[in-house]
Amino acid sequence: MKKALITGITGQDGSYLAELLLEKGYKVYGLRRRTATPNFENIKHLENEIEFISGDLRDLTSLTEAVKATKPDEVYNLAAQSFVGDSWRQPIYTSEVTGLGVTNILEAIRLSKRDARFYQASSSEMFGKVVETPQKETTPFYPRSPYGVAKVYGHWITVNYRESYDMYACSGILFNHESPRRGIEFVTRKVTDAVTKIKLGLQDKLHLGNLDAKRDWGFAGDYVEAMWLMLQQEEPDDYVIATGETHTVKELVEIAFQHVGLNYQDYVVQDPQFVRPAEVDILLGDPSKAKHKLGWESKVSFEDLVKMMVDSDLAKNKGQ
Template sequence: MKSALITGITGQDGAYLAQLLLNKGYEVYGVIARRSTDTLWRLNYLGIKEQVNLIEGDMSDLSSLIRAVQISNASEVYNLAAQSFVGTSWEQPILTANVTGVGVVNLLEAIRLTDPTIRYYQASTSEMFGLVQEPIQSETTPFYPRSPYGVAKLYGHWITVNYRESFNMHTSSGILFNHESPLRGIEFVTRKVTDAAARIKLGVQDKLHLGNIDAKRDWGFAGDYVEAMWLMLQQDQGDDYVVATGKTTTVRDMCEIAFKHVGLNYIDHIVIDPQFYRPAEVDLLLGNPTKAMKQLNWEPKTNLEQLITMMVDADMKRVKGEVQILAEVQ
């Protein structure tokens, strides 16, 4: 039986990847940082919490990462751990650099020192393109990150390439464009919108405050994108791949889909709030997934409308449950 180790297993991508690997017959291990709050809700949501093996560790602690690699006896390691909220990266730039950037080389060193034949996946991001240098971004588009998060991810990306070229290790980076799901954190704009649509429809919220709703993003479904991660580590050589839908949509259009699904007009409920503007905005992201489609035989299966309605339906169910519990308490 193959064994895999996932950092960031309690996040959106980690949970979906764990589910995919379990379905493929893997023994799945996950590195989990000690927290006082419940971080396992996504694994519970997918019904896989009892099927994964959790190991305490931290991306800033090399010894704990070496221990996790040894305990898991993994042949594949997927690094999905990060301080991943772009907005927070301006408020906590050093934490973001340590976890999202230096954490990568810690994990690569843990692998190199334990077993350099282990195959490694690095979660890179379209935020590395930032102030885009080409209208459609591919693996050869120059990077120009516009946030401490993007800068930290760029270090993680290049150190992954460097270990591939320096030590002949099987390391791959997936340059993933925005990918969402019902497991997305509430602080991300898509989930903020779908949750608000549900709450406004059910009468427990009045308005939704947003920043730049004319920003354009290439949005896909996280459940589709984790398959590309797995496919990268099945190739003969490590490489870098853009994972995207190849279609871009404004936040405004995404809002329209979400609110329309519950019979509302988004214009009646959205307030443009300057406090949600980024210090340095990324106006347009649009990925070219041709390489991933050709070399990995991968393609996105879920379009934006299907994705947003799936998320709204999940949030309607969640909020109805909250309202019911509140009513019972009162």
């Protein structure tokens, strides 16, 4: 039986990845940071099938112990301070967890289980102020947030360990991927939650920043399959994972409001407080390498994704 250790298992991607690996017959371990109120909402239905190991990306000793205890065949590093907006308010914490945390987990693997295959969650935010469109594996990085900068460090340290220590280490450069399990602070979920609350009379307006920002949005459930596929190849490599389509925040808002029979113009307020200090205007990924080498492509359309999230939030908010 194959064994996998997932950091960030309680997050959106961690929960979908745990589901996928359990379906494939893996023994799944989840690294859990000690918090006063653990948030298990995304993995409630899997809680009894996952074995939790305590550890923190900022603490090498705890990670080395976790790798020693679990002896994983595969390690997926999905943990991070993952909210771009907060990275300006918490730049040092973001650097420690999202950046240096990657070195800690790689070092723990190098010291305790060097033949484990490693997946690093890289991000399209590394491209930031894009120098070419669409963005592919060879596109230079130009991050525009402390989060993006930390992710670039995590990406390159993964390449460095692969080349320095002959470790099987991959990075997936994932473009925006969403689901009903997305954190409420992310724009897609903020929109779908607000739309349903407005429909139910629980909220009056939706305050948003830049409606013209363009993103390449896919379904998280599709994207975790790409992570797994990367670790099944003969040679480790880095891949852009994206839909290859771009949509504006305005389109997202239109579809979500339309789905519940409302006109977004009656409810959306553009609010300067939600405009970032340095904006990323367009992210559009070229997933052709992943399609060619991994046989992977995105399945759920943008429109279906938005409707899926609205339906889920409608059910949740009706139950309040």
